Amino acid sequence: MTKKTLTVLLVEDDPAxxxxxxxxxxxFSPENRLEHVSDGVSAxxxxxxRGIFAEPGAAPRPDLVLLDLRLPGVDGLTVLRTMKExxxxxxxxxxILTTSAAESDVVQAYGNQAxxxxxKPADFDEFVSLMETLEIYWLKxxxxxEVPEKYGSHAR
Amino acid sequence: MRSVRLLRVLxxxxxxxxxxxxxxxxVRGPEGGTPAAWGAPDFLSPEERAWLQTRPTPLRIVPxxxxxxxxxxxxxxxxxxxxxxxxxxxxxxxxxxxxIVRLESFQAVLDHARQRSIDIATTVxxxxxxxxxFLFTSPYIRIPNVIVVRQDREGTLSIAxxxxxxxxxxxxxxAIGDVLKEHGVTHATPITDPAAALRDxxxxxxxxxxxxxxxxxxxxxxxxxxxxxxxxxxxxxxxLSFASRSDEPxxxxxxxxxxxxxxxxxxxxxxxEWIKLAPPRFYQQREFWLFLLGGVGVFAFVVxxxxxxSWTLRRQVARRTAxxxxxxxxxxxxxxxxxxxxxxxxxxxxxxxxxxRKDLQRQDAQALEQDLTFITEAANRMTLLxxxxxxxxxxxxxxxxxxxxxxxxxxxGALALVAGALAERRVEVITPREPVxxxxxxxRLVELYQNxxxxxxxxxxxxxxxxxxxxxxxxxxxxWLFVRDNGGGIxxxxxxxxxxxxxxxxxxIEGVGMGLAIVKxxxxxxxxxxxxxxxxxxGGATFSFFLAGTRGGPSPESPSxxxxxxxxx
Numbered sequence: 001m002t003k004k005t006l007t008v009l010l011v012e013d014d015p016a017x018x019x020x021x022x023x024x025x026x027x028f029s030p031e032n033r034l035e036h037v038s039d040g041v042s043a044x045x046x047x048x049x050r051g052i053f054a055e056p057g058a059a060p061r062p063d064l065v066l067l068d069l070r071l072p073g074v075d076g077l078t079v080l081r082t083m084k085e086x087x088x089x090x091x092x093x094x095x096i097l098t099t100s101a102a103e104s105d106v107v108q109a110y111g112n113q114a115x116x117x118x119x120k121p122a123d124f125d126e127f128v129s130l131m132e133t134l135e136i137y138w139l140k141x142x143x144x145x146e147v148p149e150k151y152g153s154h155a156r
Numbered sequence: 157m158r159s160v161r162l163l164r165v166l167x168x169x170x171x172x173x174x175x176x177x178x179x180x181x182x183v184r185g186p187e188g189g190t191p192a193a194w195g196a197p198d199f200l201s202p203e204e205r206a207w208l209q210t211r212p213t214p215l216r217i218v219p220x221x222x223x224x225x226x227x228x229x230x231x232x233x234x235x236x237x238x239x240x241x242x243x244x245x246x247x248x249x250x251x252x253x254x255x256i257v258r259l260e261s262f263q264a265v266l267d268h269a270r271q272r273s274i275d276i277a278t279t280v281x282x283x284x285x286x287x288x289x290f291l292f293t294s295p296y297i298r299i300p301n302v303i304v305v306r307q308d309r310e311g312t313l314s315i316a317x318x319x320x321x322x323x324x325x326x327x328x329x330x331a332i333g334d335v336l337k338e339h340g341v342t343h344a345t346p347i348t349d350p351a352a353a354l355r356d357x358x359x360x361x362x363x364x365x366x367x368x369x370x371x372x373x374x375x376x377x378x379x380x381x382x383x384x385x386x387x388x389x390x391x392x393x394x395x396l397s398f399a400s401r402s403d404e405p406x407x408x409x410x411x412x413x414x415x416x417x418x419x420x421x422x423x424x425x426x427x428x429e430w431i432k433l434a435p436p437r438f439y440q441q442r443e444f445w446l447f448l449l450g451g452v453g454v455f456a457f458v459v460x461x462x463x464x465x466s467w468t469l470r471r472q473v474a475r476r477t478a479x480x481x482x483x484x485x486x487x488x489x490x491x492x493x494x495x496x497x498x499x500x501x502x503x504x505x506x507x508x509x510x511x512x513r514k515d516l517q518r519q520d521a522q523a524l525e526q527d528l529t530f531i532t533e534a535a536n537r538m539t540l541l542x543x544x545x546x547x548x549x550x551x552x553x554x555x556x557x558x559x560x561x562x563x564x565x566x567x568x569g570a571l572a573l574v575a576g577a578l579a580e581r582r583v584e585v586i587t588p589r590e591p592v593x594x595x596x597x598x599x600r601l602v603e604l605y606q607n608x609x610x611x612x613x614x615x616x617x618x619x620x621x622x623x624x625x626x627x628x629x630x631x632x633x634x635x636w637l638f639v640r641d642n643g644g645g646i647x648x649x650x651x652x653x654x655x656x657x658x659x660x661x662x663x664x665i666e667g668v669g670m671g672l673a674i675v676k677x678x679x680x681x682x683x684x685x686x687x688x689x690x691x692x693x694x695g696g697a698t699f700s701f702f703l704a705g706t707r708g709g710p711s712p713e714s715p716s717x718x719x720x721x722x723x724x725x
Contacts, residue, residue, distance in 0.1 A: 014500055014504065016501075016504035016530045016533065016534055017500070017503065017504060019530065020504075020507050020508075023511070070496055070497075072669075073647065073649060073650050074649060099496055099499045099500050099503055100492070100496050102492055102496075120503045121503070122499065122502050122503045122506045122507075123506055123507070123510075124507045124508075124510020124511065124513075125510065127503075127507050127510075128510070
C-alpha cells in the first residue's frame with residue numbers, strides 16, 4: 001500500500017503552542033506535512049489560495065485542519081464556519097485545538113460542524129498523549145482504515 | 157426720689173384700671189334687672205316710663221304655642237324661636253321681665269285677648285278685625301310664602317301654575333286662600349296640620365303646598381323630608397307684629413320703641429339662627445361641582461404625575477437592567493478572555509517543562525536553551541498580562557477627583573511620554589488651534605492620549621511621512637476629540653473588536669492588546685464614548701471620542717496660548 005503524504009494545516013497564533021504541535025507531529029507523524037499559519041485571515045487565504053498562497057503548490061489542500069479559536073482579527077469560529085459553509089471545503093475535517101474549555105465555545109464549535117474539540121492540556125504528558133491520539137485517530141485510522149501497531153499498543 | 161416717681165406711675169396705672177372697671181360696671185348696669193336703681197330707659201317718654209314703673213304685676217305675654225320656628229314650646233316647656241329672641245331683647249331694653257303665659261292654641265290667644273285677660277301677643281298678623289282688641293307694632297319679621305313641591309318636579313313655579321296641579325294644599329295663613337283664588341287656584345284646600353301635610357307631599361299624596369317658608373322648612377327639617385324643594389315664591393309675605401291690648405295705648409308705644417332699639421345686626425342674627433332656608437342639595441350647588449371638578453382635576457393630575465413617574469421609573473429600571481446586562485456580558489467576556497489568555501502561557505510553560513526534563517535526560521544543552529527561552533517568554537507574557545490587567549482595574553476606581561483641565565495640558569503630558577517613539581518614527585504631530593477644556597482626572601486623560609498616540613505610532617505601517625492630527629470639532633452639541641493618523645488603517649472586519657481586551661490583530665506587533673481596551677475604559681469612566689473609523693487598510697484611522705463636561709473656550713488659569721502647530725520630530 002502506497003502511503004500518501006497527508007497535509008495538516010495548523011492555525012495557531014501562539015508560537016510556543018505551534019512549536020509544541022510541530023514537535024509532536026515530528027515525533028508521531030514525520031511522514032506527513034505540517035503547514036502553519038498564525039491568524040484567521042492567513043488561514044482563509046491558505047484555504048482559498050489567495051495572497052501569498054496563490055502560487056501553484058504553495059498551499060496543498062489540507063487533509064486536516066487544527067484550528068485555534070482565539071485568533072487575532074478573524075477568529076477560529078469564523079474560519080470554521082466559512083469552511084463548513086463551502087461545499088468544496090466542508091469535507092475537510094476540522095479539529096478545534098484550544099486552551100478554552102468554556103461550554104459556550106464547545107457548543108458553538110460543534111454547532112458549526114467542528115469534527116472534534118480538544119482542549120490543550122496544561123501538562124506535558126497529557127499534551128503529548130493528546131497529540132498522539134489525534135494523529136492516530138485523524139491521520140491513520142480515518143484515512144487508511146487500518147489499525148496500525150501503534151494504535152494497538154496505545155489502546156491497551 | 158426714684159421711688160416717689162415709681163409710686164406716681166403706679167397710681168396712674170391703677171387709677172386707669174379702676175376707671176375701666178367702673179365704666180364696665182356702668183355699661184353692665186341695666187342688665188342687672190334693677191331698673192329703679194338706674195331709672196327706666198331714656199328712649200321712653202316720662203308718661204311711658206311712669207306707666208312701666210308703676211305696674212303692680214309683670215306684663216303677661218302670650219305666645220302662639222305651635223308656630224315654629226317663630227315660636228313654640230320645646231319638650232321641656234321652654235319658649236323658643238324667633239319671637240322669644242326678640243322678647244329677650246325687648247326685656248333688656250326696657251329693664252323688665254314679662255310673665256309668659258302658655259295657652260293651648262293661637263285661637264285661645266285671640267280669645268283671651270278679646271277678654272283683655274292678657275297684655276301682649278307675640279306673632280300676630282295685622283288685620284282690621286283684630287284691631288278691635290289689639291294694637292299692633294310695626295312688623296318685626298317678614299316671611300315669604302312659597303310653593304313647595306317634590307324634587308322630581310323641575311322648574312320654577314308661580315301660583316298660576318298650580319291650576320294644573322290636582323292636589324294643592326295651603327297653610328292656613330290669613331290671606332293665602334284669597335291670593336290663590338285670585339290666581340285661579342280654586343281647588344286648594346287649607347292645612348290643619350302642617351307636618352302631616354308635608355309628609356303627604358313628600359309621599360306623593362299631595363302635589364304642591366303653599367305656605368310660610370319658615371314653618372315649612374322647620375317641619376321639613378324636623379321630619380327629615382329631603383325630597384322637597386321650594387319651587388317658587390307666592391309674591392306674598394306674612395308680616396308678623398307684636399300685638400298689645402288696645403286699652404293700653406302706652407304699652408303699644410313702649411313696645412314699638414323697645415323694638416326700635418333692636419339693631420339690624422341683631423335681627424339678622426335671630427333670623428339666621430331660626431330660619432334656615434333648606435340649603436340646596438349638594439349637587440345643586442355650583443361650589444360642589446367646582447370642588448368636584450377641582451378634585452377630579454387634582455386627582456387626575458396626581459394620577460398623571462404618578463403614572464409619569466412610574467413610567468420614568470420603569471424606563472430607568474429597564475435602562476439600568478440593560479446597562480447591567482451589558483456590564484455583565486462584558487464581565488463574562490472579560491473573564492473568559494482573561495482566563496484564556498492567562499492559561500495560554502501556562503500551557504506553554506508546563507509543556508516546555510516536560511521538554512526540559514527530556515533535554516536534561518538527553519544532556520542536550522542546545523535544546524535546553526531553546527526550551528528555556530520559550531518558558532521565559534511565556535512567563536514574561538504572563539507578567540505583562542497581569543500588569544496590564546491591574547492597570548485596567550485601576551482605571552475603574554476613581555483615584556483623583558475630576559477637575560477642569562485644558563486639552564493642551566493633557567496633550568503636552570501625553571506627547572512627552574511618547575516623545576521617544578514619535579522621534580524614532582519621525583512622526584509629525586498637529587495639535588489643535590482652538591483651546592478646549594476637558595473635565596476629568598488629568599492623569600487618566602494623559603494616559604488616554606498616550607495610548608492612542610502609542611497605537612497610532614505602532615500601526616503607522618510603512619508610511620513614509622507619518623502624521624498624527626490631534627484636534628476636536630463641535631457636532632450636535634457635543635465636542636468630539638479626535639486622533640487621526642495616516643498609517644496602516646484598520647480592516648473593517650476588526651473594527652468591532654478593536655477595543656476588546658487582549659484583542660491583537662497583528663501578532664508581529666508587540667504588546668498584549670490592552671492599549672485600546674484601556675482607552676475605552678478611560679473614556680467610559682469619563683462619561684463618554686469612543687468610535688473608530690478608517691477607510692480600510694492603508695488609509696489611516698481616526699479615533700473620535702467625547703467626554704462628559706468638555707467645553708470650548710480658554711481656561712481662566714491658562715489663557716489661550718495653545719495655538720501652535722507643533723512638530724515633535
